[in-house]
Amino acid sequence: MYHYTYDTWTQQLRKLNHYTDLAAEKYKKQHKPCHFFSDIVLRPFWAFFKVYILNLGFLDGRLGWILSVNHYFYTMNKYVKLYYLYKDNGKL
Secondary structure: OOOOOOOOHHHHHHHHHHHHHHHHHHHHHOOOOOOHHHHHHHHHHHHHHHHHHHOOHHHHHHHHHHHHHHHHHHHHHHHHHHHHHHHHOOOO
């Protein structure tokens, strides 16, 4: 059975970027707070640990590592975007 969500890494990264936009906007509408250290520094490490260790991503070898790192960046990007939505309405 063929069960890959993406055919290319470009598709995966575009979807990651789109979902981080949506999540940040949703969190802002919900008035979810965003703290630089806890949400942008620590939370991505927890996301990586959860996927790689707790969800046994290490059993998938290199791909498990890559997907865990991508989840780290997904989490970090989501909160960076939220942080800047509050700070400068999304601008750098």
